[in-house]
Amino acid sequence: MSEYIVEMKNITKRFPGIVANDNISIQIKKGEIFALLGENGAGKSTLMSMLFGLYEPDEGEIWIRGEKVKIDSPNFATRLNIGMVHQHFKLVENYSIAENIILGLEPIKKYLGLFPYVDIKGASKDIGQLSRKYGLEVDPHKKIEDINVSLQQRVEILKMLYREAEILIFDEPTAVLTPQEIDFLLDIIEELRAGGKTIILITHKLEEIKRIAYRCAILRKGKLVDVLDVKTSSTREMASLMVGREISFKTEKKPAEFGDLVLEVRSLSVKNSDNFDLVRDVSLRVHEGEVFAIAGVSGNGQVEIADAIAGLTDIYQGQILLNGKDISSYSIRKRTLEGISYIPEDRQSYGLILDFSLAENLAMKDYHREPFSNGGLLDRDVINQYGNKLIDKYDIRSSQGIRTQVRQMSGGNQQKAIIGREIELQSSLMIFVQPTRGLDIGAIENIQRMIIEERDKGKAILLISLELDEIMNIADTIGVIYNGQIQKIASADSLTTKEVGEFMMGVTA
Amino acid sequence: MSEVKQERKSKNLSKRVILNILGNDKWQYLTIPIFLILLSFVVASIIILLLGKNPLLAFFNLLQGAGIMPKPSYGGYKSILTDFLTLLNFMTPMIFASLAVAIGLKGGLFNIGVSGQMLLGGYFATVLIGYSNLGSLVAKPLVLVIGLVGGASLGGLIGFLKYRFNINEVVSSIMFNYIIQYVLSFFIHTRYIDPVSRQSRYINPAARLTLVNVERFGLRMDLPIGFIIAIVLAIGLKFFLDRSRIGFEIKAVGANPKAAKYAGIKVGKTLITTMALSGSLAGLAGASYYLGYFASIQPRVLPSMGFDAIAVALLGNNNPYGIIASSFIISIIEKGSTYMSSIAGVRQEIASVITGLILLFSATNVYIQHKIRASKDRLQEDLGRELEE
Numbered sequence: 001m002s003e004y005i006v007e008m009k010n011i012t013k014r015f016p017g018i019v020a021n022d023n024i025s026i027q028i029k030k031g032e033i034f035a036l037l038g039e040n041g042a043g044k045s046t047l048m049s050m051l052f053g054l055y056e057p058d059e060g061e062i063w064i065r066g067e068k069v070k071i072d073s074p075n076f077a078t079r080l081n082i083g084m085v086h087q088h089f090k091l092v093e094n095y096s097i098a099e100n101i102i103l104g105l106e107p108i109k110k111y112l113g114l115f116p117y118v119d120i121k122g123a124s125k126d127i128g129q130l131s132r133k134y135g136l137e138v139d140p141h142k143k144i145e146d147i148n149v150s151l152q153q154r155v156e157i158l159k160m161l162y163r164e165a166e167i168l169i170f171d172e173p174t175a176v177l178t179p180q181e182i183d184f185l186l187d188i189i190e191e192l193r194a195g196g197k198t199i200i201l202i203t204h205k206l207e208e209i210k211r212i213a214y215r216c217a218i219l220r221k222g223k224l225v226d227v228l229d230v231k232t233s234s235t236r237e238m239a240s241l242m243v244g245r246e247i248s249f250k251t252e253k254k255p256a257e258f259g260d261l262v263l264e265v266r267s268l269s270v271k272n273s274d275n276f277d278l279v280r281d282v283s284l285r286v287h288e289g290e291v292f293a294i295a296g297v298s299g300n301g302q303v304e305i306a307d308a309i310a311g312l313t314d315i316y317q318g319q320i321l322l323n324g325k326d327i328s329s330y331s332i333r334k335r336t337l338e339g340i341s342y343i344p345e346d347r348q349s350y351g352l353i354l355d356f357s358l359a360e361n362l363a364m365k366d367y368h369r370e371p372f373s374n375g376g377l378l379d380r381d382v383i384n385q386y387g388n389k390l391i392d393k394y395d396i397r398s399s400q401g402i403r404t405q406v407r408q409m410s411g412g413n414q415q416k417a418i419i420g421r422e423i424e425l426q427s428s429l430m431i432f433v434q435p436t437r438g439l440d441i442g443a444i445e446n447i448q449r450m451i452i453e454e455r456d457k458g459k460a461i462l463l464i465s466l467e468l469d470e471i472m473n474i475a476d477t478i479g480v481i482y483n484g485q486i487q488k489i490a491s492a493d494s495l496t497t498k499e500v501g502e503f504m505m506g507v508t509a
Numbered sequence: 510m511s512e513v514k515q516e517r518k519s520k521n522l523s524k525r526v527i528l529n530i531l532g533n534d535k536w537q538y539l540t541i542p543i544f545l546i547l548l549s550f551v552v553a554s555i556i557i558l559l560l561g562k563n564p565l566l567a568f569f570n571l572l573q574g575a576g577i578m579p580k581p582s583y584g585g586y587k588s589i590l591t592d593f594l595t596l597l598n599f600m601t602p603m604i605f606a607s608l609a610v611a612i613g614l615k616g617g618l619f620n621i622g623v624s625g626q627m628l629l630g631g632y633f634a635t636v637l638i639g640y641s642n643l644g645s646l647v648a649k650p651l652v653l654v655i656g657l658v659g660g661a662s663l664g665g666l667i668g669f670l671k672y673r674f675n676i677n678e679v680v681s682s683i684m685f686n687y688i689i690q691y692v693l694s695f696f697i698h699t700r701y702i703d704p705v706s707r708q709s710r711y712i713n714p715a716a717r718l719t720l721v722n723v724e725r726f727g728l729r730m731d732l733p734i735g736f737i738i739a740i741v742l743a744i745g746l747k748f749f750l751d752r753s754r755i756g757f758e759i760k761a762v763g764a765n766p767k768a769a770k771y772a773g774i775k776v777g778k779t780l781i782t783t784m785a786l787s788g789s790l791a792g793l794a795g796a797s798y799y800l801g802y803f804a805s806i807q808p809r810v811l812p813s814m815g816f817d818a819i820a821v822a823l824l825g826n827n828n829p830y831g832i833i834a835s836s837f838i839i840s841i842i843e844k845g846s847t848y849m850s851s852i853a854g855v856r857q858e859i860a861s862v863i864t865g866l867i868l869l870f871s872a873t874n875v876y877i878q879h880k881i882r883a884s885k886d887r888l889q890e891d892l893g894r895e896l897e898e
Contacts, residue, residue, distance in 0.1 A: 056886070310771075312770065312771060331773070331775070332770065332771070332772075332773045333773030333774075333775075336773050342771070344771060349765065349767050349768065350767050350768050350771045351768065351771070352765075352768060353761055353764045353765045353768045353769070354764075354765065355764045355765075356760075356761070356764060360757075364761075364768075364772045365772055365773060367754065367757060368754055368773075373754045376753055376754050376755065377752050377753055377754065378752055378753065378754060378757055380752070
């Protein structure tokens with residue numbers, strides 16, 4: 001028997017207009033943590049989808065435990081003890097945790113040896129044991145819609161373990177988690193490995209690889225660039241191999257030159273439908289040529305501030321002034337026309353209409369005005385030309401150009417489309433919420449550079465981010481939010497990362 | 510070995526033919542529904558065979574009854590042309606009603622209240638214009654306008670209830686269906702009833718949207734004016750959805766209301782507009798049903814056409830042109846059934862069974878698409894392997 005548990009030999013997979021995987025060969029040892037590193041669209045997920053039977057390779061062979069196999073369905077992959085946690089979880093929202101875990105493998109018992117029924121009680125007990133064994137405590141009776149993302153991920157992991165998976169594939173598992181949750185997850189992964197499992201980790205976060213992976217395969221544009229021993233390689237080396245050029249971890253920027261006051265928020269309060277205060281008495285000012293960043297742990301009201309300024313959320317109290325004009329009572333569209341661009345946190349449910357074409361999405365905020373529409377009729381030619389212009393200008397990659405359904409584009413390119421669209425609005429204020437979430441280093445660098453460029457053009461930038469590095473990197477002024485209240489506003493130079501971190505946790509100086 | 514290969518090849522051949530026809534992505538929107546309709550007729554044939562009748566004859570009788578194929582003999586003043594015109598007359602409200610469902614679905618709303626909106630539009634048109642002495646040139650347009658306004662106001666109200674009080678449109682539509690059915694029955698029974706037919710009194714012919722018993726070429730035929738309007742409207746609706754600003758907004762709200770709101774579209778207003786448009790089409794369906802195909806209203810009965818329209822719209826893939834085609838097919842089956850039962854001795858209800866089968870199979874459209882894509886991939890692999898061998 002071969003020393004490798006998984007061998008993928010000369011794998012090629014083509015999609016219309018693109019070669020997703022080009023002659024890739026990797027070998028994975030039993031009991032190791034093997035990382036797949038690459039930018040968005042480099043072909044990591046495609047490669048693993050073939051291992052999990054979601055696609056079949058056009059060319060090449062897959063060998064599992066020294067035997068050649070043809071994995072034509074996830075069911076077959078499961079039979080080979082391969083499990084996968086997808087980036088977007090595949091759970092039934094209104095089923096309980098236990099029901100989700102046993103789905104497809106329901107333990108059947110019979111009343112009086114005659115009438116079959118699903119033994120949910122027994123299953124719950126098994127799941128309880130399983131979760132205690134691996135330190136993944138869950139309440140099997142809770143419904144998926146009632147638990148948070150991190151717990152949902154646990155359910156996905158338990159689902160694999162319940163199916164006795166030995167080879168565990170994690171697709172970008174930390175993209176949706178907070179720093180503490182990431183720590184926890186990485187510990188769990190290490191524990192699973194110690195328990196004899198083989199782990200394949202798809203990621204573009206170098207620190208994670210450095211922390212737990214043994215070896216790391218680097219993919220770029222569908223090709224395998226190198227397989228590195230993580231211990232003996234530097235993150236810088238990995239990053240440059242991944243992007244194909246040297247990466248500067250620090251964004252170059254000129255000192256800020258503040259101009260006129262653009263945005264003024266005066267004692268803003270926002271309540272949710274249960275009358276609970278999400279934002280309390282927040283005041284802030286953003287000038288031309290200033291990046292004002294709101295730092296804070298997720299869920300402390302920062303997104304609600306952005307929504308309130310853009311008009312997506314009703315405000316309870318306070319005023320929002322744009323260029324000296326009170327826009328508190330304006331509609332969303334009127335605010336956009338007054339000069340607000342908004343890159344929302346959730347690009348797939350707010351930023352884009354996934355079933356519409358790329359051209360339509362790029363014109364989503366302009367379609368109603370001339371020359372995009374005349375006398376109530378859309379001008380498809382203008383919309384298409386505009387789409388092509390933005391595709392060129394912002395390097396938005398897709399398989400069929402303006403006609404591409406946005407759903408089929410990679411996350412990074414979806415984000416480029418949104419940012420391009422919002423920059424083209426030429427607004428005086430640009431709000432970025434988590435603009436680099438889930439993106440790879442190359443894309444992050446690119447987007448941060450664009451933000452600085454817009455600042456240098458004299459735009460006022462309001463940046464909301466959970467990544468402290470990002471805030472320290474590009475902000476001119478930092479406001480730290482905790483529990484809906486601004487704890488501290490100061491120029492970025494006068495604060496250290498440690499201080500910001502303390503304010504974020506509600507430690508008052 | 511060679512035998513096995515031979516067998517595989519011949520198996521592949523039939524598969525290849527089917528895949529070649531259905532596998533072409535460009536034409537799939539046409540080929541798959543046609544394939545599914547044929548499939549339904551195959552299943553219907555089996556049922557008719559089990560009843561001991563000849564299915565081909567029965568289907569031929571359907572076409573004869575609907576005026577597509579000539580009957581062996583016709584009564585006085587009748588011919589294949591008069592039968593065909595009757596078919597179009599029946600098809601007219603079906604097109605309107607299905608368009609009403611389709612525009613709702615495009616906007617993310619399920620208008621299950623088309624029947625109620627038809628009845629309301631038809632009732633007002635009947636009472637206000639149908640029983641008046643207005644001349645034909647004034648009455649006919651007014652019938653259309655009043656039908657449209659009647660349906661639109663009810664549709665708009667349902668949209669408003671959803672927007673203002675977050676009442677699901679399915680629930681309120683169904684409730685309104687009952688309210689309208691019984692309230693209007695009360696008025697028909699107490700004020701407009703014809704004691705012999707137990708229906709509302711016949712309307713003044715000047716107000717009728719179908720010209721009845723027009724004598725031409727030695728025939729007496731029914732000319733459905735509404736049919737032309739329905740076709741024009743279907744084309745107009747296609748243009749509206751593809752090219753107009755409001756059409757774009759309706760589709761955006763239907764596809765993703767959150768993103769539509771973020772982009773600055775007034776979601777509530779769009780919901781109300783969508784329902785009002787859907788209701789107005791349903792109102793036109795009511796006008797052409799009660800003041801075109803019939804000339805009176807049967808109290809205490811909701812037109813089943815309003816529910817059939819849901820299926821017709823789905824069969825037509827919510828595309829106005831597709832709906833013209835699917836209305837045509839379903840109308841043939843419904844209209845030809847009387848003749849089929851009298852000639853072939855197959856019970857009239859078999860027509861409903863065929864319709865039901867078509868709708869059942871058409872619901873599998875997406876599944877078939879998926880299956881074809883999968884087997885296309887597999888076939889290509891097999892071919893590749895054969896070449897290697």
